Amino acid sequence: MLQLDAVHIAYGPIQAVADATIAVEPGQIVAIVGANGAGKSTLLKAIAGLVPLAAGGIRFEGRDIAALPAHRRVAAGIALSPEGRQVFPDQTVRDNLELGAYSRRLGQADLARAMAAQYELFPRLRERQDQPAVTLSGGEQQMLAIARALMGEPRLLLLDEPSLGLAPLIIREIFGIITALRARGVTVLLVEQMANLALGVADRAYVLETGRVTLEGSGAELLQHPRVRAAYLGGG
Ligand code: ATP
Numbered sequence: 001m002l003q004l005d006a007v008h009i010a011y012g013p014i015q016a017v018a019d020a021t022i023a024v025e026p027g028q029i030v031a032i033v034g035a036n037g038a039g040k041s042t043l044l045k046a047i048a049g050l051v052p053l054a055a056g057g058i059r060f061e062g063r064d065i066a067a068l069p070a071h072r073r074v075a076a077g078i079a080l081s082p083e084g085r086q087v088f089p090d091q092t093v094r095d096n097l098e099l100g101a102y103s104r105r106l107g108q109a110d111l112a113r114a115m116a117a118q119y120e121l122f123p124r125l126r127e128r129q130d131q132p133a134v135t136l137s138g139g140e141q142q143m144l145a146i147a148r149a150l151m152g153e154p155r156l157l158l159l160d161e162p163s164l165g166l167a168p169l170i171i172r173e174i175f176g177i178i179t180a181l182r183a184r185g186v187t188v189l190l191v192e193q194m195a196n197l198a199l200g201v202a203d204r205a206y207v208l209e210t211g212r213v214t215l216e217g218s219g220a221e222l223l224q225h226p227r228v229r230a231a232y233l234g235g236g
Contacts, residue, residue, distance in 0.1 A: 001026040001187055002047065002156060007056035009039070009046050009211075016042040018211045020056070024156070024204075029178060029188045031202035031219060033195040033232060039211040040191040041083050044158045047189070048080040049073045060156070074103055079154035083161045083191075085145040089134035093125050096133050096144055100151030118147040121177060139170030146177065150186070157181065159190045163197060175201055195232035199223040207232075 002024040009017040017039040024030045032040050045051045047058065049070035058066045065073055087096050097115050106114065119126035122143045128136060133144055142162055149157055159178065163171045171194070178188055179201050192198035199205050202219030207228060215222060222228050 001061060002189065003057075003059045004043070004047070005057040005059070007043070007046065007058065008054040009042050009051060010054045011042075011051075016211055017046070017208075020208070020211070020213050022206055022213065024187060024189050026155075026187050027182065027185065028203040029182050029190060029201050029219075031190045031192060031198035031205040032208055033192055033198050033205060033222075033228075034208035035232075036193065037210075038208040040208055041160055043208070044080060044160050044189070044191055047073075047158055048078060050080075071103055074152055074154075077153075077155040078158065079149040079152045079156070080158040081145045081149040081160060081162070083164065085141045087133040087136075087141050087144050087148065090132050092130050092132055093136070093144055094129045096148050097125075097151050100148035104152060114151050114153065118150055121150070121180065122147050137170075139166050139174065142166060142170075142174055143177070146174075150181075154186065156187045156189065159188055161191060161193065163192060163194045171197065195228065196223070199228070 004020055004022040007017055007020045020043065032043060034040055042051060046053055049068060053066055057064065060076060060078060065076065088099065097118060101111060101114055124140055125143055125147055133141060136144060162174050175197055181188055190198055199219040199222050205217065205219045205222045206213050207215040215225060
């Protein structure tokens with residue numbers, strides 16, 4: 001579904017991603033794990049069209065998208081839920097969701113249907129639809145960020161650090177939602193520092209170290225891998 005081929009990404013003199021080849025098959029959850037600064041967010045931004053490739057190729061559903069601007073990638077079926085959520089704090093939950101569908105120019109009925117689908121997946125958001133996003137808890141804001149991305153009805157959801165700053169119980173709830181999304185046919189590319197959680201749900205996973213893919217395998221394989229255990233899972 002998505003194929004990154006020998007991708008290089010640089011910020012001026014800083015090489016953030018080097019020679020990354022990554023494949024995402026439809027219907028999978030694919031995880032990219034790695035330490036702070038490894039280049040994980042940069043990769044997602046490049047897929048979303050927010051930073052350019054310095055070299056390499058990117059194909060989505062067979063089509064070369066490297067030159068497409070970000071909004072055209074959204075229209076093609078790719079949505080990003082960014083690191084740090086970036087919901088609009090003063091807008092209500094409902095308005096944040098509407099903004100997620102803005103580029104689709106939906107009629108009222110279709111908009112209501114798309115919103116109802118999100119409220120079904122995230123009942124807490126339904127209860128809070130008239131509240132400004134700033135009044136939500138961190139976990140609820142994360143749910144809102146995911147729901148907003150889903151308003152575009154993407155086939156590929158790019159999810160950047162959904163666990164960031166959240167308590168264990170709510171993280172578990174969010175990972176439950178990620179697996180529910182897969183069951184609904186949404187393909188998920190997930191970036192996470194919490195390697196144990198990400199590998200636990202991932203069909204396939206990649207370890208990124210200082211911009212390079214150093215390991216790949218099924219989530220279960222990488223969970224057992226001695227180097228992954230030593231570096232990302234607290235030893236053992
Ligand atoms: P984190 O989990 O901390 O976000 P990450 O794995 O997502 O880490 P990136 O944010 O992709 O890592 O950063 C990769 C490298 O690129 C880092 O060295 C970072 O300092 C650098 N970098 C990221 N964004 C920029 C930018 N806008 N300008 C210059 N350098 C950047």
